[in-house]
Each structure stands twice: as C-alpha cells, then as structure tokens.
Amino acid sequence: MSNGEDLVDTLRRFNLFADLDRAQLEAIADPDSERSFATGERIMRRGMSGTGFYVILDGEATVTLGGDELNRLRQGDFFGEISTLLDEPLTADITAETPVRVLEIPGPRLKAFLISYPQVMYRILVTEARRLQEVLAWRS
Amino acid sequence: MAVVEGVHPPGEYPVVVVGSGPGGLQTAYALSRLGVEHAVISQDDSPGGMFRKWPIYQRLLSWTKPDAPYDRSSREYEWYDHNSLIADEPELRATVAAEMDRTYMVPSCAEMARGLVAFAVRGGVQVRYGCRWESTRREDSGYVLVTSDGEYRCRAVVFALGVTDPWKSPIPGIEDVPHYAETPLAREFQGKSVLIIGKRNSGFELADGLEPWARQIFLVSPRPVQTAVLATATVRVRYFEPLEDASWGGGTFALDAAVERIERTESGGFRLQAAGTTRPGPITLEADAAIAATGFRTPIQDLRELGLATVADGRIPALSPYWESTTLPGVYFAGNTMQGAAGLRKNGVGSASGTVSGFRYNARLLAQEIAKRLGHKQEWQQLGRDEIVAFVLTELRAGPEIWTQKGYLARAVYPDGSTGIVPLAHFLDHCETGSIAVTIEMNAEGEIYPVAYVRMGEEIDERALPTHPLNDFGGDEYRRALESLV
Numbered sequence: 001m002s003n004g005e006d007l008v009d010t011l012r013r014f015n016l017f018a019d020l021d022r023a024q025l026e027a028i029a030d031p032d033s034e035r036s037f038a039t040g041e042r043i044m045r046r047g048m049s050g051t052g053f054y055v056i057l058d059g060e061a062t063v064t065l066g067g068d069e070l071n072r073l074r075q076g077d078f079f080g081e082i083s084t085l086l087d088e089p090l091t092a093d094i095t096a097e098t099p100v101r102v103l104e105i106p107g108p109r110l111k112a113f114l115i116s117y118p119q120v121m122y123r124i125l126v127t128e129a130r131r132l133q134e135v136l137a138w139r140s
Numbered sequence: 141m142a143v144v145e146g147v148h149p150p151g152e153y154p155v156v157v158v159g160s161g162p163g164g165l166q167t168a169y170a171l172s173r174l175g176v177e178h179a180v181i182s183q184d185d186s187p188g189g190m191f192r193k194w195p196i197y198q199r200l201l202s203w204t205k206p207d208a209p210y211d212r213s214s215r216e217y218e219w220y221d222h223n224s225l226i227a228d229e230p231e232l233r234a235t236v237a238a239e240m241d242r243t244y245m246v247p248s249c250a251e252m253a254r255g256l257v258a259f260a261v262r263g264g265v266q267v268r269y270g271c272r273w274e275s276t277r278r279e280d281s282g283y284v285l286v287t288s289d290g291e292y293r294c295r296a297v298v299f300a301l302g303v304t305d306p307w308k309s310p311i312p313g314i315e316d317v318p319h320y321a322e323t324p325l326a327r328e329f330q331g332k333s334v335l336i337i338g339k340r341n342s343g344f345e346l347a348d349g350l351e352p353w354a355r356q357i358f359l360v361s362p363r364p365v366q367t368a369v370l371a372t373a374t375v376r377v378r379y380f381e382p383l384e385d386a387s388w389g390g391g392t393f394a395l396d397a398a399v400e401r402i403e404r405t406e407s408g409g410f411r412l413q414a415a416g417t418t419r420p421g422p423i424t425l426e427a428d429a430a431i432a433a434t435g436f437r438t439p440i441q442d443l444r445e446l447g448l449a450t451v452a453d454g455r456i457p458a459l460s461p462y463w464e465s466t467t468l469p470g471v472y473f474a475g476n477t478m479q480g481a482a483g484l485r486k487n488g489v490g491s492a493s494g495t496v497s498g499f500r501y502n503a504r505l506l507a508q509e510i511a512k513r514l515g516h517k518q519e520w521q522q523l524g525r526d527e528i529v530a531f532v533l534t535e536l537r538a539g540p541e542i543w544t545q546k547g548y549l550a551r552a553v554y555p556d557g558s559t560g561i562v563p564l565a566h567f568l569d570h571c572e573t574g575s576i577a578v579t580i581e582m583n584a585e586g587e588i589y590p591v592a593y594v595r596m597g598e599e600i601d602e603r604a605l606p607t608h609p610l611n612d613f614g615g616d617e618y619r620r621a622l623e624s625l626v
Contacts, residue, residue, distance in 0.1 A: 006310065007453050023398035023415035026362040029453075031435075035482050036451045036458030038466035042569050047600055050486030050583070066598070089602070099449055099466055101458070106488025108584035
C-alpha cells in the first residue's frame with residue numbers, strides 16, 4: 001500500500017466496519033479484493049451488468065449521468081450495492097477523480113458477505129435509509 | 141564503468157525490457173515483430189525466469205494437451221496449450237507441447253523451462269544476461285535504469301519481474317518461520333507435524349507435496365477456501381487431496397483463523413495463537429515445523445520512491461488497462477504482474493493475467509501499444525463490410541485470445557473495417573461510435589457465453605448472447621444476433 005498502512009488498519013477506521021473485531025477485519029481484508037484506478041479511469045460504467053459492491057479505500061470519485069455530476073464519493077463511501085442487489089445494470093458512471101483504491105466484494109458473493117457480517121448490513125441499511133430520507137425530503 | 145561488449149550494451153534505447161522469464165521473452169519477441177528497437181536485460185544467466193526453480197514440489201497447473209482438435213502449428217491450438225509462448229511462425233509455436241512426455245496433462249517444471257528456452261533460442265530473442273537492474277531515475281524524456289553493467293536511458297520501460305519476492309504477512313514471530321521459497325525437500329518432513337500459514341495456491345501445493353511424508357498438516361489463514369470458485373479454477377488440483385483429507389477428518393486441517401502470534405517451543409517446534417474467523421474462538425496449535433506460504437510480491441525495488449502505486453496490500457503495481465503504472469507514465473509491467481490490471485471482473489470472474497496462458501496475449505497488446513505511442517505505423521487486419529459477421533463468428537468459435545482471457549480481452553471491429561484484440565476496459569471507454577467488440581464470458585454459475593458491446597454515441601449496448609451445449613458460437617442463432625448489431 002502506498003502509504004505503508006495495511007488493509008486491516010484502513011478498514012478499521014471506516015464507519016461501515018466499526019463493529020468488527022480484528023479477526024473479522026482480517027477475513028474481509030483480502031489483498032486480492034483491492035483494486036486500483038488511475039485519475040480519469042472509469043470505475044463503473046452505466047448500462048453494464050455483473051458488477052459488485054465497492055468501498056473506497058482512498059481517493060475521490062464522481063458519480064455522473066450524461067455530463068451531470070450527481071455525487072462525489074470519498075474514503076469510506078461505498079457504491080454498487082443497488083445494481084448488485086437488484087441484479088440490474090448500473091444507472092450511472094463512476095469515475096476516479098484522483099488515483100482511487102477500492103475494496104471489492106464481487107456481486108455473486110455480496111449476499112453471503114452481508115449474511116456473514118450482519119453488523120455491516122445494519123450500517124449499510126442506515127446509510128440507505130438516510131439516502132431515502134434525503135430523496136423524500138427533496139420531493140416533499 | 142559501463143560494460144559495452146555483448147548484446148544490448150548500456151546506452152539509450154526507446155524501450156528497455158527487464159526480465160527473461162516468459163513475460164520478458166514474449167514482450168521482447170512482440171516488440172521485435174513490430175520493429176521497435178529495444179534492449180532486454182536480465183539478472184539471470186539463462187531464460188525461463190521462475191520456472192527454473194518453481195513450483196517446488198509440483199508440476200505446473202495449466203494444461204498443455206499435446207493432441208487437440210486443431211493442429212499444433214495453428215493459432216487455434218493455443219487454446220489447448222496454456223503454457224507455450226505465442227508466435228506468428230509455426231516453428232515457434234507450441235514449444236512446451238513438443239517437450240511433454242505425456243505422463244500428465246500439465247508440464248513438469250523442467251518441460252516448461254525447456255519449452256521457454258526453445259522459444260528464446262529459435263525466436264532469436266536477444267537478452268543481456270547477468271545484468272542486474274539496481275536503481276531507477278526519472279528524467280525529462282523518460283527513465284534511467286542503473287544496472288550492474290552501466291546506465292540505460294529509455295522512453296518506456298517494461299518490467300517483467302514476476303511476482304517472485306517472498307512476502308510474509310506482518311504476524312509477530314513470523315520472522316522465525318521459513319518462507320515457501322526456502323522449503324527443503326519433502327522427505328525432511330517425514331513423521332513431522334507441519335504448520336502452513338496460508339491457504340492459497342502455494343500453501344496447498346506444499347500440503348499436497350507433504351501429504352505422503354508429514355504426520356499431520358495444519359493450514360491456517362483468515363479466509364475460508366472458496367470451494368465454489370475452486371471448482372472451476374485451474375489451481376484445484378492442488379487442493380484435492382489436502383481438502384479431501386480434511387473433510388474426512390484425517391491428518392490435515394484447513395482452519396479459518398487470524399494468526400495473532402507464532403513462537404518457538406522449547407523442543408524446537410512452533411506454537412501458534414490464533415482467533416477463529418468462520419467459527420469464532422481462540423485456537424492454539426503446536427507443530428514440529430512451520431512454513432509461511434503467505435505469497436509473493438513484485439520486486440519493485442526503488443519504484444515506490446518514484447511514486448509507483450500498488451494494489452494487493454502493496455504487493456503488485458496498480459496498472460491501467462494497457463498495463464502501464466497508474467502513477468508513473470511510461471512504466472509498464474509484463475508477465476504475471478499484469479494481474480495488477482484487474483479488468484472489469486464481471487460477475488467476480490478474474491482474468492488469466494496471472495498465468496502464461498493469459499499474459500502472453502497481454503504482452504502482444506502491450507508491445508502494440510508501446511509501438512503506437514512511439515509513433516510506429518502498424519498494419520491492422522482489414523475486413524470488408526460483408527466479411528465482418530463471418531469473421532466475428534469464427535473468432536467466437538475458436539479465437540484463443542478471447543477464449544483464454546474471458547471478459548478481459550475483446551475482439552474489436554472498428555467502423556473503418558480494421559480489427560484487433562483490445563483490453564475490454566479500454567474499448568468501453570475509448571472506442572469511437574459504430575465500433576463493436578465481442579468477448580467470451582463466464583457467469584458465477586460457470587456458464588460460458590459470448591457478449592457483444594456496441595458503441596452508439598455515449599452509450600454502450602451490452603448484449604449477452606445465449607449459451608450453447610457444445611460452446612459452438614458460430615451457428616445461425618449467433619449469426620442473426622450479430623447481423624442485427626453490426
């Protein structure tokens with residue numbers, strides 16, 4: 001890792017994994033799940049199937065639709081869960097704005113992952129609830 | 141003082157390739173075919189790279205089938221020979237197949253090494269052996285490699301170093317545990333209990349090799365063996381016997397636990413303290429011997445100080461779809477380090493870039509990309525409008541590049557009728573409107589099917605085609621689907 005910190009130490013600082021002990025973090029921190037993107041490289045592509053669940057380890061990415069920036073993602077943020085859970089193509093592009101590293105849970109393994117770590121599932125649910133609340137507040 | 145005699149003496153070259161294993165040889169061959177001037181240097185004294193010493197106890201994992209539905213001198217035969225390097229000349233093809241004694245479907249280490257030497261010799265791949273890369277500087281126009289023979293200046297450098305540096309996970313006490321690379325002969329473990337840290341390929345290779353000798357074997361690491369993925373993975377042969385022994389409750393245990401500490405016992409053995417993961421709880425184990433099968437890393441030397449970004453917990457350079465460092469322009473990697481460009485990993489399916497079967501094709505594309513950036517003109521195969529569908533169907537049926545690198549390399553046809561192989565990730569982000577690419581892909585259930593990608597303006601239309609019981613994707617159903625897309 002470029003900053004000399006190991007994957008377990010990075011993950012333990014994220015809200016998403018705050019309830020896990022060291023052994024659980026080590027089980028999640030599979031070096032083969034780490035992926036890296038250059039500045040400007042696309043991380044996810046609208047319309048593509050077969051994606052996975054990603055957590056940003058470092059760097060920044062933008063969510064865009066056409067030319068419009070919808071959102072900006074930073075360290076600890078996650079994405080890809082909706083198209084994975086619904087088994088539907090991605091609805092937006094996600095592009096690395098800086099060099100980005102992510103932890104990837106491949107789509108076919110997401111269900112088993114969430115069931116193995118219900119504390120992580122709960123924290124994802126809280127985030128999804130907050131996103132839904134924002135959308136509802138915006139509509140009312 | 142620079143050593144000026146011999147091939148590729150120190151000096152200025154457009155491209156320098158470092159390494160003489162399969163990745164270095166394949167890249168050098170491809171650069172030569174394209175007429176790109178380059179030097180190849182290697183610290184070794186002969187070609188072959190890691191296959192001159194590894195695997196320790198075993199044969200290789202990948203098939204070479206001496207007889208197959210296609211003739212050995214054909215391009216289509218490559219799909220049945222996952223170990224030979226690729227070439228345009230028939231006499232350079234299938235060099236590993238020619239060495240096989242047919243005892244097994246997979247070559248021995250010696251057969252593989254002989255096949256690589258045959259490729260290097262017959263292909264006239266010139267290498268400056270015994271020349272060690274020692275340090276690196278960045279200059280305005282490129283890089284300077286300081287070597288044991290002197291300095292090499294180049295615009296682009298291809299490091300084909302393998303993933304060959306022993307790597308140990310940061311566990312207290314692991315410094316007393318020998319690494320896989322230091323494992324002695326199997327007979328030295330006769331009657332002993334052996335602790336293997338790691339449950340990946342090299343861990344199971346050791347367990348499999350030690351089964352006939354050791355009294356008891358414990359394999360320990362945090363993550364469970366993914367038996368579902370293993371079922372269709374090349375490495376499965378190494379897992380069969382140890383896992384069978386474990387599932388019968390015999391002398392082998394595959395434990396899911398995070399190792400907290402390893403210490404020496406008074407009797408000269410090892411004691412391990414761990415925390416269970418799949419089944420939580422403390423675990424203490426004692427064994428006569430221990431081996432760290434914790435993996436390897438790319439020997440990147442001082443490139444990290446120049447700003448090289450890495451993945452896999454610092455073990456492998458992070459690479460673009462064309463195998464260029466994501467942070468050091470002009471620094472490329474060949475050989476199994478090419479796994480640092482993961483591709484799309486659709487449905488969680490990875491590339492074959494970690495083995496010769498896959499990276500031999502990547503190396504050819506890398507050479508093409510470097511030639512393009514250096515301004516070399518290349519001849520692309522051209523198709524007439526009415527030839528496109530028939531050509532693509534032939535490729536879907538037996539194109540070795542897309543069959544080997546499933547969902548990673550694509551056969552592309554561009555609006556001007558030119559065609560070539562391209563990394564799928566690059567095609568999706570950079571092709572012009574009216575381009576089409578096809579891949580062979582596999583889903584999580586192991587089903588194989590073609591996928592077509594068509595660029596229309598900003599949109600990519602991804603179209604999965606049906607499976608076929610004989611994987612024959614050349615028939616009418618596929619013809620009609622492609623005709624509607626082209």
